[in-house]
Amino acid sequence: MQSADIVSVKELDLNGKKVFIRCDFNVPQDEFLNITDDRRIRSAIPTIRYCLDNGCSVILASHLGRPKELSQKYSLEPIAKRLARLLNKEVVMAKDVIGKDAKTKAANLKPTEILMLENLRFEKGETKNDEELAKELASMADVYVNDAFGVCHRVHASVEAITKFFDNNHKGAGFLLLREISFANNLLKHPARPFVAVVGGSKVSGKLQALRNLINKVDKLIIGGGMAFTFLKALEFDIGDSLLEEELIDEAKAILARGKELGVKVYLPVDVAVARTCSSDALMSYVPTQEIPNGFMGLDIGPATGKLFREALSDAQTIWWNGPMGVFEIEKFSKGSMKMSHFIGDSHATTIIGGGDTADVVARSGEADEMTFISTGGGASLELIEGKELPGVKPLRVKEGEL
Template sequence: MMNKIKDVNDFNFKNKIALVRVDFNVPIDNYGNITDDTRIKYSIPTIKKIIYDGGKIVLISHFGRPKGIPSKKYSIKFLIPILSKILKRSVQFCENCIGKYVEEKIFKLKNGDVLLLENLRFHKSEEKEDNKFSFELSKYADIYVNDAFGTSHRIHSSIITVPKLFKNKKCIGFLMKKEIYNLDKFLSKRSKKPITIILGGAKISSKINVIEKFIDFANYILIGGKMSYPFISMINNKNTDDINIKLKKSITNILYKNKKKNIIILPEDVVLSKNINNINHIKITSINSIPKKWEKLDIGPNSITNFFKIINKSKTILWNGPMGKFEIPKFSRGTMSIAKKISEITIKKNIYSIVGGGDSLYALKQQKCINNISYLSTGGGAMLEYLKNKTLPGIKIIYS
């Protein structure tokens, strides 16, 4: 795949306007500080290449879910200082992403200038395949560059419809190239065994297809977090009324295959709370004897030990999703332990590790071991989608 798709090295951007779709949907804390700038840092080589060529850059991105309503809360103007600092030049900003004011700003750009347009999702048309909106976004640019891996699984205007308007003047950036290379490496026969996939988080619906696909590929699949409980309910044939028919079918198929393979490892014990705000209302119990009205908030110590045994003998590891409600310190031990262990074994035994998803990256950062991982993916959902289909809609469109 990497030999066929055009990237920024296939173009000379001198005197050209590049419309660069980046994914600056970065996590921020309550004070507006960026808690993980991986996506911004990974996009810089693409921007610098265009600057070096003598091109003009128009950056477009979404941020949050403003649902088509402009607001100060979701403005991406806060990115200007960090971009200006990293690029060592004054990055310009425009209060909209389409319209006459945008046209005037673009018209005044000089070679080497960088202009960031306002949040694409201030327009409802961004989250559709809207031809008119796409034309307005694209009409002054010469070349389209997609460097937004984390959003390329979405059928949105800036990802799907805009590139169609550029015919053969479209390509991927270095961030996207890096993602494809590393995920293809993981999927290839070059992956050293044992291969372990660790999945957590709450949304089982977005990960069930990945489990179905990888039960024939991985040596171990460790499942933690909220998404592990439907599996446990199905095994014990308890509390299955809340599981929809489609999901039940998928879990049944996975468990049937697992009888022969025995590669799926589920939590044995769990940290519970009756009142999330009261530290006295916490206990650890077997996964099979959870009392009613107690909430499952982290994997327990026996589960951590079992997961560690598998991680210790792994030579390739992929991790996506927390083991519990890790943003509350009382329930962070499972997630933080996994983060630290993957980091340790990557360095100690020189294994190949990939971690993707905002929560997992945040846990690594909290443990001060984010730089020990072999590859940090800028997409959570996009990474899983790519692993499932070996491509994404935003990548496929660059070929056409």
């Protein structure tokens, strides 16, 4: 799976064209709609600047959240303002997605001007991969560029269906998308060894295929977070009221057995932070994993586990991390995730962070600048590691002799 056969924005004739760029501006906001982390907006700037430098007029499209109805809360207006400040350039805001306002503003857009469409998910057809919506979006521009890695695993109108309305000379991938794919490919094909995968988060089910794929490629596998309890249960530990996916115990056993067969060292927590409830006012204590009391649940890794995991990472040359070590949103259960972030940030390895919650942990711990690469997409990054072809990327590939 080479990124070489994906058409890059650099290979397209952009001169003076109208370019539709699908971005991923799904950024976190506080209760006052202030953007709390603009990394995804900043990540799109190289592609936007490249198009502007080629005399293009640029139409930007993104979703934000999961709106059930048209609401100011989900408007892309704050994103347009932040982008205008980062680019030091006006960003015209459309009042709708494919309505009269958007169409008129798109038609009147002059070279080097930028238009931001309203939240794509205000249109019901976006998540249904509706071809009519895709056709309307495509009609506004001459060229389509996908730079929204975070949604490339979704079969949505602005990601997949829209590509049917542009030929190979008029559609391609932006710089962020190409970078994400090349990092994932190189990670799996040519990692510097020892290669250590750190996998956390609440559920095994969401990461099962990635674990199956990784166990054949890594030298060590560190498992934390809620998913660790299904593995501990597979080893016949009593886990109290901790999170358990009973139906996946056999899968967990199979992954542990495969690790043993291949000589891959699998590390599980040796102590955990437990409490009766998952809340900030719950009384917390640390216990060995063999001694989780009935009625208590494990909500973070303990200090001994932190030391064990740090030791396991000490000789790593490549580290891939996806998923927190505990319920990091609650401060008293965030220590394990923060420590893991510091250990990985301090290491001399090539460090690749799967997006989503893991990127959030890294930002909170202040280690973002220490990481080699932080993916902008949690689900998409995971599917690449699983070895899947992303539906948003597939239409941007060309067969030999086509372009």
